[in-house]
Amino acid sequence: MCVSGNFSLCCQNVEYTANKGETIFLARDVYFSISSHSDDCSVVIILYRVDSIRDILGSTIVGMKFIEMLNPRDCWVMHTGHESEFAKYSELLAMGKDNNNVFAVNERKLLLLSLTYRVCSIFSQLAKDGDQASNRKLETYMQLMQLIDIHYTHERGVRFYADKLCLSPKYLTSLVKSVSGSTVQQLVFKAITKKAIFLINNTDKSIKEISDYLNFPNASAFGTFFKKQVGMSPVNYRNKE
Known part of the structure; x- marks a missing residue:
């Protein structure tokens, strides 16, 4: 800036x-x-990665990668209208880097999350300047990610989301595959896995309670799902962390 x-x-x-x-x-x-x-x-220069907040990023934010595919640019120069806020984020993030203070660590995560939402809001607006076909794809894809954010714990099949978007399952599958390389169900599974990892790492909920929260029939089914997605059981993952 x-x-x-x-x-x-x-x-x-x-x-x-x-x-x-x-x-x-x-x-x-x-x-x-x-x-x-x-x-x-x-x-003012801000360099950051989202690794430390990846487990709390919503599916909508993850879906913003589509904009990078629609408008692949090495460099953007613009007046965002948020320069003063960006400078303030920079100041706040530079303060209180005591990793032994759990409050400082969590405050920094929330600042990074807020900064990420602010940047995504700017680029979401910019994406509307593209061609109509790309805009329709972007709108559909972002609507899907928002629906997944709301319903992923209960609905995991493509037909539910296709019906919500008034599209055929085949068309929605094709659109999502061309954009993200994943199926609708895989995107839902990613949302479930991300939430499971967050609950395992940041709460004292039992594996059974996490399984119930994510609407698995039992802890065993959740354990099988989690191991397939992550490569280890929920218990081993918690112990490793």
């Missing part, structure tokens, strides 16, 4: 310039170099 002055950078052999009040978003695994900057140039 350019706080004052201006600077230019070269990213993948393309030149970009950011002026005061503008933000540059860089894709993963790209190389860039600063080619010039004004004497009064001041910037």
Whole structure:
């Protein structure tokens, strides 16, 4: 984020310039170099990964990867209108890094989650500038992810979600497969697995209670499902963590 002055950078052999009040978003695994900057140039840089909050990210946020596929860019330069908020996130995240303080650790996770939602909100709006066919795909896919977020503990079949979206199961399956490489059921299973991991890691619920919460017929069925998805039983996973 350019706080004052201006600077230019070269990213993948393309030149970009950011002026005061503008933000540059860089894709993963790209190389860039600063080619010039004004004497009064001041910037705020935020580098972060979502690994530490992956287990609490909603399916809708995970579904935002589709936007990256629709608009594959190495670099975006824009005035988001959220620059001051981004700068505040940077300040807050730099404070209280005591990993022995459970409150500080959880506060940092919530800040990262809030920052992630803010960034996704910006890119969701940007995606609406694409062509109509891509917009329809994006809208359908995001609606599906929102439905999964709401119903994944009870509904696991493609027909339920297809009916909710007024689509045929075959069409919805084809759309989701082309976008994410996964089936609808696999996306639901990912949501279940993510919630199970969160409950195992962050609560004292028994495996039976977690099984009931996720609407498995019994703990044994949940254990079989979990081991297939993660590679180990829920008990062993909890002990490992």
